[in-house]
Amino acid sequence: MAFTTNATINTMGGKLLKLSHQSSTTGTAMNLNLFIPPGASSSAKAPVLIYLSGLTCTPDNVSEKGFLHAHAAPLGLALLFPDTSPRGLDLPGEHESWDFGSAASFYIDASREPWAAHYRMQSYLTTELPGLVFQNFPELDSGRVSISGHSMGGHGALTLYLKNPGMYKSVSAWAPISNPTQCPWGEKAFTGYLGEDREEWKKHDATELVKGWKGPLNGLIDVGTGDNFYKQKQLLPENFEKAAKDAGVDGLEVRYQEGYDHSYYFISTFGADHVKHAAKFLGLL
């Protein structure tokens, strides 16, 4: 077993596993949580919904507060909750701000030092992690995977989906950072991880990437109108929606939820819809 099992928790009739492993991609230990629904087995494999968390979070926040597993369990859907960055390093400035460095990887492969050697979350999430998970958990179906995320994790979900056609069956996001080249969070992160070349940044911006998408998007986005980060124009979902429309990309539903904020109260309220969205494209509904 490539993973160390730090906890096994009975919940909703299934099992939540708190796992860690040594990653060759990041050169660090990595944490993740995995929810295995009741009834999953090597002969009845469960499809997987990946959820990427937002700034400051660990895999535990969504496990405790997102309540996605309550909806996934009866459908037979597994949930994979990766961490938001490598852990255990002490790079210069890594822990100084909550929106850069630890818990703020932005799910890209950094090209600038000192980040480039470790902050390789795009490669980790698309290659090493699924390889290890499907090798070690034969009750999970490597051919049926969807992706989702919140805030920075919504950016991660949209961009990994758009960069890797065919890898995921659907995408959804709560309050995603939808146009990071145009907002303060994205400008800070991309400058730090990628340098000053704004053309390079566009390769990691969902609003830029969607312009080249072929076929329906199979996408769902929820944004709360009471979300302070939305009001501060850190999220810019309208830009993503407009770019998709202008490019003739259909299969995208963007919903503005009256008065909802940026918290797990918002995530959990619409969690059933996001789980069902994935389940539909994963052949469970």
Add this chain to the structure above:
Amino acid sequence: MAFTTNATINTMGGKLLKLSHQSSTTGTAMNLNLFIPPGASSSAKAPVLIYLSGLTCTPDNVSEKGFLHAHAAPLGLALLFPDTSPRGLDLPGEHESWDFGSAASFYIDASREPWAAHYRMQSYLTTELPGLVFQNFPELDSGRVSISGHSMGGHGALTLYLKNPGMYKSVSAWAPISNPTQCPWGEKAFTGYLGEDREEWKKHDATELVKGWKGPLNGLIDVGTGDNFYKQKQLLPENFEKAAKDAGVDGLEVRYQEGYDHSYYFISTFGADHVKHAAKFLGLL
């Protein structure tokens, strides 16, 4: 308004209010959370389920992790989450241990000093708090109230229910401290709050109190068999069950949930059942 509203959060179609007020019973500020379901109004009043939290908790833990409001919202049930002790004092020893003093009131009126002047949670919960809540929130129905709780809060729910026939329509508990005069947690708390007289302790022990109950109990209890506190005999639900049976009290269901622990993963898994149990006796189902 007797309450200060510190936050109003949209969730599950209703509102979660984080409230505080100055209590004349405890002589301190007190915190509570209140979930108001969609559609509640002074002409369509919502019944209320009180949930008493366990050791170390505040009203926020269950609000974030218990997920009871997801099940209460569609039924039109309000949820009241009081705090676990007075706050803001600095009595000798109050903050030294996690199972006595702050966040560990055991929901009784203390008779020993220095606790007696402030640790009056039984009076607070049965008189002052409901008085203020129903006066300030006309959308709540003072005539339809049930009570529930977890661990120390399960002890609180069972004992307040048994001490006050007719005050609540039903009772439920997750992993309750069911026989505190016979377990280390209870012995420590009762010695500290009440003194050495074990006869006095019995007035605050559900297993003793149930012997005098008349009529059906309208009670539901869940206990996880993987709960370390259950294994350590801090909970002793079998003693409560046997005392009820020996006294001829029916209307009690005690369920042992295979492999479940003491955490909010356990609470949330069986939350739907506890909400439905209350809803049935509150006339919602």
